[in-house]
Amino acid sequence: MSFNTGVGTRTAVVTGAASLRGIGFHTAVRFAQEGWALALIDLNEDGLAQAAAAVRERVPGVQVAAFALDVTDETAVTTVAGKVAASELPTVGALCNIAGIPSPSSFLELTRSEWDRVMAVNLTGPFLLSQAFVPQMIDGGYGRVVNMSSVTAQHGGGVFSKTSYAAAKAGVLGLTRGMARELAEHGITVNAVAPGVVDTDIRVGSDDDTERALAAAVPLKRQARPEEIAALFVWLCCKDSAYITGTTQSINGGTYVA
Numbered sequence: 232m233s234f235n236t237g238v239g240t241r242t243a244v245v246t247g248a249a250s251l252r253g254i255g256f257h258t259a260v261r262f263a264q265e266g267w268a269l270a271l272i273d274l275n276e277d278g279l280a281q282a283a284a285a286v287r288e289r290v291p292g293v294q295v296a297a298f299a300l301d302v303t304d305e306t307a308v309t310t311v312a313g314k315v316a317a318s319e320l321p322t323v324g325a326l327c328n329i330a331g332i333p334s335p336s337s338f339l340e341l342t343r344s345e346w347d348r349v350m351a352v353n354l355t356g357p358f359l360l361s362q363a364f365v366p367q368m369i370d371g372g373y374g375r376v377v378n379m380s381s382v383t384a385q386h387g388g389g390v391f392s393k394t395s396y397a398a399a400k401a402g403v404l405g406l407t408r409g410m411a412r413e414l415a416e417h418g419i420t421v422n423a424v425a426p427g428v429v430d431t432d433i434r435v436g437s438d439d440d441t442e443r444a445l446a447a448a449v450p451l452k453r454q455a456r457p458e459e460i461a462a463l464f465v466w467l468c469c470k471d472s473a474y475i476t477g478t479t480q481s482i483n484g485g486t487y488v489a
């Protein structure tokens with residue numbers, strides 16, 4: 232199976248790429264290994280510079296540009312889309328909306344500001360990025376959007392994070408389905424990935440016992456490795472996945488089976 236575009240080198244835009252243990256970084260590495268160029272986006276400027284350097288170290292010769300911004304900042308998103316278009320990077324062929332934050336508060340303690348932020352980063356961000364970059368894909372004649380959801384969207388929480396996260400990640404499924412229908416006429420596919428528990432640093436403050444308990448609750452008895460989620464993102468962006476659109480790709484070790 233090939234992970235390329237079939238139409239030459241394209242740039243993959245990957246958000247949430249700054250954490251060296253995160254899904255976004257591993258997705259960037261996998262794209263680079265498959266011959267794609269990269270535009271990396273994250274709020275964490277220092278982490279992003281380190282991530283870009285780490286991708287270059289692992290895949291010498293890869294074209295990488297890094298842009299530090301908040302995915303909820305519409306002006307910054309529009310500006311970066313313009314910078315990418317004007318840069319020496321190849322035409323954008325894929326957008327992976329991976330940046331996200333959890334929601335620690337239980338429903339009865341959830342504040343309006345936490346609700347707003349969780350919705351903004353996890354749901355509005357993918358909307359803004361997609362609207363900014365999809366026109367470049369249409370012009371370039373090849374396009375894939377993959378949005379990060381979560382098993383939490385499917386069973387209403389319970390793995391980690393609570394109601395506002397479940398609502399935002401369920402919103403991502405609706406965004407994905409709507410975009411898939413509307414963009415099909417342009418040959419752009421849009422899919423969502425819904426992981427179960429993945430071994431990254433997103434669960435800030437979580438101790439070893441909690442992490443072991445999370446793994447024990449998974450039918451396959453382990454957490455996913457970020458590389459496994461990354462491979463799914465990149466495959467959904469390649470030419471062989473051309474007939475898959477509007478779907479939710481579950482990757483959860485059997486945590487949620489429907």
Ligand SMILES: NC(=O)c1ccc[n+]([C@@H]2O[C@H](COP(=O)([O-])OP(=O)(O)OC[C@H]3O[C@@H](n4cnc5c(N)ncnc54)[C@H](O)[C@@H]3O)[C@@H](O)[C@H]2O)c1
Binds near residue numbers: 253255272275301
């Ligand atoms: N780790 C899991 O168990 C798991 C499970 C299901 C879904 N997810 C989702 O996967 C995605 C990646 O999570 P991860 O586990 O790699 O976590 P992570 O914390 O390692 O990565 C998230 C990245 O997003 C960035 N980010 C946060 N807010 C941002 C903003 N406003 N603008 C730009 N960048 C921002 C962070 O700086 C960080 O680099 C998230 O959307 C998360 O909700 C994670």
